[in-house]
Amino acid sequence: MTVRVLYVCSEVFPLLKTGGLADVSAGLPPALAAQGADVRLLLPAFPSVVAGVVPEGASLLVPPRDTLGLPPGLGPRSGTVHGPTPWLQQGRIEATGQPVLLLHAPGLYDRPGNPYHDASGKPWADSAEQFAWLGWAAALMGTGLDSTWLPDVVHGHDWHTGLAFAYLDRLAAAGRRRPATVFTVHNLAYQGVFDAGVRERLGLPDPLFRVQGLEFHGHISFMKAGLHFADAITTVSPTYAREITGPEQGCGLDGVLRERRHRLRGILNGVDDAVWDPANDALVRPGYSADDLTGKSAAKARLQKHMGLKPRAEALLFCVVSRLTEQKGLHLLPGVVDELVRRGGQLAVLGAGDTQIEHALQHAAQRHPGDVAVHIGYDEALAHSLIAGSDVILVPSRFEPCGLTQLYGLRYGTLPLVRAVGGLVDTVTDSSLEHLDDGSASGFVFHDLTEADLLSALRRAFALRRREADWRAVQRHAMTLRFDWARAATDYLQVYAQARSDATGTASA
Ligand code: ADP
Numbered sequence: 001m002t003v004r005v006l007y008v009c010s011e012v013f014p015l016l017k018t019g020g021l022a023d024v025s026a027g028l029p030p031a032l033a034a035q036g037a038d039v040r041l042l043l044p045a046f047p048s049v050v051a052g053v054v055p056e057g058a059s060l061l062v063p064p065r066d067t068l069g070l071p072p073g074l075g076p077r078s079g080t081v082h083g084p085t086p087w088l089q090q091g092r093i094e095a096t097g098q099p100v101l102l103l104h105a106p107g108l109y110d111r112p113g114n115p116y117h118d119a120s121g122k123p124w125a126d127s128a129e130q131f132a133w134l135g136w137a138a139a140l141m142g143t144g145l146d147s148t149w150l151p152d153v154v155h156g157h158d159w160h161t162g163l164a165f166a167y168l169d170r171l172a173a174a175g176r177r178r179p180a181t182v183f184t185v186h187n188l189a190y191q192g193v194f195d196a197g198v199r200e201r202l203g204l205p206d207p208l209f210r211v212q213g214l215e216f217h218g219h220i221s222f223m224k225a226g227l228h229f230a231d232a233i234t235t236v237s238p239t240y241a242r243e244i245t246g247p248e249q250g251c252g253l254d255g256v257l258r259e260r261r262h263r264l265r266g267i268l269n270g271v272d273d274a275v276w277d278p279a280n281d282a283l284v285r286p287g288y289s290a291d292d293l294t295g296k297s298a299a300k301a302r303l304q305k306h307m308g309l310k311p312r313a314e315a316l317l318f319c320v321v322s323r324l325t326e327q328k329g330l331h332l333l334p335g336v337v338d339e340l341v342r343r344g345g346q347l348a349v350l351g352a353g354d355t356q357i358e359h360a361l362q363h364a365a366q367r368h369p370g371d372v373a374v375h376i377g378y379d380e381a382l383a384h385s386l387i388a389g390s391d392v393i394l395v396p397s398r399f400e401p402c403g404l405t406q407l408y409g410l411r412y413g414t415l416p417l418v419r420a421v422g423g424l425v426d427t428v429t430d431s432s433l434e435h436l437d438d439g440s441a442s443g444f445v446f447h448d449l450t451e452a453d454l455l456s457a458l459r460r461a462f463a464l465r466r467r468e469a470d471w472r473a474v475q476r477h478a479m480t481l482r483f484d485w486a487r488a489a490t491d492y493l494q495v496y497a498q499a500r501s502d503a504t505g506t507a508s509a
Helices: 020-034 047-051 127-142 159-173 222-229 238-243 254-259 294-307 334-342 355-367 380-389 405-411 422-427 433-438 451-465 468-480 485-502
Strands: 004-008 038-044 053-055 087-093 099-104 153-157 180-185 219-221 232-235 264-266 317-324 346-353 372-376 392-395 415-419 444-446
Touching: 004 020, 004 127, 020 038, 020 153, 020 485, 038 127, 047 053, 099 127, 127 153, 127 159, 127 222, 153 159, 153 485, 159 180, 159 222, 180 222, 180 485, 219 222, 222 254, 232 238, 232 485, 238 264, 238 422, 294 317, 294 346, 294 380, 317 355, 317 380, 334 346, 334 355, 334 451, 346 355, 346 380, 355 372, 380 405, 392 405, 405 415, 405 422, 405 468, 415 422, 415 451, 415 468, 433 468, 444 451, 451 468
Parallel strands: 004 038, 004 153, 038 099, 153 180, 180 232, 232 264, 317 346, 317 392, 346 372, 392 415, 415 444
Antiparallel strands: 053 087, 087 099
């Protein structure tokens, strides 16, 4: 029987993307649909999202609590929204045909800039309300707002959707239909923690505000709401699933996660072939494959030219395509650049983030003109050029829930050099002698978050490059590895089935 899934998220590629979450929202739903699921996305009507959606069918008003006859204190009050009642617009993403519901809430989403923060990088002052409404709309859809499409599963992603699960719990306690619920953590470090004072405005009644609920050190935590109330929790790699149950990576929520360990599962993300395939990448022409790397050499020459690097075919070209943050371990990079260049390497960086890291890398580029190039900003086409044209992609993360760029690197024969953490452990195998010997090597892995350890991995990359046959063998193996969405979708369908059987009678008092 077809499972109906309401897939709730805050961004989707190519309409709105600030990170891997958007790639997942683009890749997973069609893979679920290909295996028979009926999936609808629900996301806020941010301007670029509205622009990419063709409206279809009737709109649905998102009523305030009273119209549902809910207990007092439940549901965002209509007064919190600067304008008329929010509503859901049904439609399809123009580029893909994916069915979506866009949540319009006048004053909350229809403004320029980043969805999460203002031009100065501070979270929007009404961030809690933005995503409380998303949760509320999801909860109402889950309980039958659209009587023609009742979801079996509400599947929310990251803290932006966490309140859906708390609202659903209250709605079930009030006797409403309760769908099965699944909450996926893409990054535990971003939690949506707000002053407890907002809870009345958000319609969060007292029974929810406790340790066995969404209270977090006297504040409310959207992330914790998801972790506590969902029937099933998933995260984006098996290793990260283990890591977040410990204090080091648990971001203060490891206790909740340990308690709910039996409901937690790690499912690796996939690569969207329609976007990331070196043989058919519209942004990389001519394409190439493991059997014929001519196109990769051409991509390298083009990239060197484009970035102002010396046209040296023999230079080992390292790249970074990333948010430039400490999470990504990129504070280590400036300290190893001189040695990287001294050994004959080149470095091309695309990213934006911490100004300190940006400046240190720009400074390195000034020290090494023609050998180090840095492009500060976000550029989808350039990301493809870097990943196709480089020899090695650097992902030295402090923590990494899954990581997508190392997967793209593998696919494009651009060997990932990664730290042994989270999804990086699950997807990259070090080119140690034993792994070269048994054919499983696919990149370079280091352990300590130190310049010294990063440098020793860089040296291993140079050493392997001098052994042409070994390099080719590793590259070929990397390119044949498949992390596809079909496999992940099968796992998610199992999680949905389990959640549905667990879902009955789970509302708390
Ligand atoms: P995270 O979601 O933590 O930022 P991921 O590796 O999961 O990291 O996903 C990052 C995604 O964002 C990848 O698709 C990557 O190609 C893309 N990306 C990151 N920085 C840039 C940039 N500056 N320009 C273009 N794409 C970028």
